[in-house]
Amino acid sequence: MNPIIETRQLKKEFRVRQSKERQPQIIEAVKGIDLVVRAGEIFGFLGPNGAGKTTTLRMLATLIPPSSGQATIAGYDLAREAKQIRSCIGYVSQAGGADVTATGRENLMLQAQLHGLSRRDAEQHTNALLDVLELEALADRLVKTYSGGQRRRLDLALGMVHRPRLLFLDEPTTGLDPQSRARLWDEVRRLRADGTTIFLTTHYLEEADALADRLGIMDDGLIVAEGTPESLKQQIAGDVITFGVKSSNGTRQKLEALFCQQPYVREVHPADNQIQLYVERGEENLPALLHLLDAAGLAVQRVALTRPSLDDVFLRKTGRSLREEHA
Amino acid sequence: MFGFWRETRLMMVRNLTRWARNPAWLMVGLFQPILYLLLFAPLLDSLHMPGVDQGNTLKSFTPGLLVMLAMNAGFAGMNILDDLHDGVIERLRVTPASRLALILGIVLCEVLIALLSSLLLILAAVPMGFRADWPGIALLFGLLVLVHTMMVSASYAVALAIKDSNALAAMASAITIPLLLLSGVLLPLTLAPASIRTIAHANPFFYVVDAARALASGEFGNPDVLRAFVIVGALAVLALLWATRRFRQAVA
Known part of the structure; x- marks a missing residue:
């Protein structure tokens, strides 16, 4: 499949002036990424807040210029052909960007017409979208009266009212209840089925897993892993066994030592009050591990496979868990 | 070119709709200048000032008030900050529409409302005894389009750069008050010492006030008129380009 986005060493630095220091500090938000997104896929950026996902997306959506590096989007050069790129893309920011003092319909009509659609085409696209996203009943109400989920559906509609080839979605489901989230996922899948390429960012593991065809895992301004969710998970050979332990006494150290000696244990990752093992054939080896613990007189609080x-x-x-952030 | 004016019109209609939805806002904007006229003009009658034609204070003061109104446009940038913070501007920036057209549409909406307010002010002054040369007033409105475009654009540019409505308000007051005092709107600068008069020559509004008074008396040939059009016209274009530049880079 043809690449619709290709970046080479794309970089973004911000100058941050701190009040006390005279010298402005340079923060590297995106540290040079090479990325290929293929036409027709849902590509997901997974990573914690501050990893550089949004900054990358905003560069690709022509909102902020890269500090260095190149990118080609839909065949156009990001540095020289921003206007052509804008004709091919839609972008939904975290904030959304709907005008709350206007109605949903007015928002959509304006966006469609600024994308160059005739009034009649704009009306037709708007009505079709209001129908698909079940916003018809709200269409002529001011956006400030919408609920969170309704608002997010309108944001999505604003990004796709001109039927772009490539749609950028920045944290599309943050703050939504599970029902609204599932609904938005359905919409995104439907768009892909219609041939739209979707590039989304998320810090939700389930979202990345359920929605993305391919993923880039981003941390601290770099892509640390890339592939389909399946292939990424397969890189971790075997199963995960998690033991809950009390961190107070020396039990943890003894457990670690014991686990490391077992041939079927591939990796041991100790954390605050748990130890995580990557184990070959987890179902078979878990009983053996429990026997070992018994024999050694070591107690664990809980166990999960x-x-x-x-x-x-x-x-x-990265040596860190994404879940820690939200815990 | 067709696309450009279409985009401008779309943005103008969008912002006018927004104004129309907020009647309180609109009323204040439209009728506040009339309040100036009603409360301030009577004071002028009992003043005896050199350089001011005694019987004609209203004739000199009304055009001045129109210019004063234009200075209030320095606060217009507050209106764009909501759009900036809600992400509306970023959303508009991802469309292929001309950036100049987008900003011009918003600016022209403000200009239109200001002209409406100026018209109401003139109409209110007539029953109070204001007599003017009407073709001159028509041309004065042409000058006011430029003055408002300059002020609104500059205010938008500053707003998009500093992104904070409190800071913008403080800055707008700090700039418009000296501009006002040094323009001769309230009191003629013939009363001022030579040093102040020299400084006033750096103030575009100084020329605007002279031109406004000349036009209200029908003095089309007065060199003040042409001078004001040239100075303010050039500044309006520069301010608009400045606002477009800030808009191009505006991030929430």
Whole structure:
């Protein structure tokens, strides 16, 4: 498949002036990324807040210029052909960007017409979208009266009213209840089925797992892993066993030492009050491990056996868990 | 070109709709200048000032008030900050529409409302005894379009750069008050010492006030008129380009 986005060493630095220091500090938000997004796929950027996902998206959507590096979007050069790129893309920011003092319909009509649609086409697209997103009943109400989920559906509609080839969605479901989230996922999948390429960012593991065809895992301005959710998880051979332990006494150290000696244990990741093991054939080896613990007289609080998740991938690549942030 | 004016018109209609939805806001904007006229003009009658034709204070004061109104446009930038913070501007920036057209549409909406307010002010002055040369007043409105465009654009540019409505308000007051005092709107600068008069020559509003008074008396040939058009016309274009530049880079 053809790449619709290609970046080479794309970089963004911000100058931040701190009140006390005279010297402005340079913060590297995006530290040079090479990325390929193929036409027709849902590409997801997964990473914690502050990883540089939004900054990358805003560069690609022509909102902020890169500090260095190149990007080609829909065949156009980001530095020289921003206007042509804008004709091919839609962008939904975290804030959304709906005018709350106007009605949903007015918002959509303005956006469609500024994208160059005739009044008649704009009306037709607007009505079709209001129907699909079930916003018809609200269409002529001011946006400030919408609920969070309704508002987010309108934001999505604003990004796609001109039927772009490529749609950027920045944290599309943050703050939504599970029902609204599932609904938005359906919309995104429907768009892909119609041939739209979707580039979204998220810090939700489930969202990345459920929605993205391919993922880039981003941390601290760099892409640390890239691939389909399945292939990423397969990089972690075997299963994950998590033991809950008390961190007070020396039990943890003894457990660590014991686990490291077992041939079927591939990796040991101790954390505050738990130890995580990547184990071959977890179902078979878990009883053996429990026997060992018994024999050694070591007690654990709880035990869990799971398939590797994207969080395990993130943990493996960065040494930190994505879940810690929200805990 | 067709696309450009279409985009301008779309933005203008969008902002006019927004004004129309907020009647309180609109009323204050439209009728506040009339309040100036009603409360301030009577004071002028009992003044005896050199350089001011005694029987004609209203004739000199009304055009001045129109110019004063234009200075209030320095606060217009507050209106764009909501759009900036709600992400509306970023959303507009992702469309292929001309950036100049987008900003011009918003500016022209403000200009239109200001002209409406100026018209109401003139109409209110007539029953109070204001007599003027009407073709001159028509041309004065042409000058006011430029003056408002200059002020609104500059205010937008500053607003988009500093992104804070309190800071903008403080800055607008700090700038418009000296501009006002040094323009001769309230009191003629013939009363001022030579040093102040020299400084006043750096104030575009000084020329605007002279031109406004000349036009209200029908003095089309007065060199003040042409001078004001040239100075303010050039500044209006520069301010508009400045606002477009800030808009191009505006991030929430």
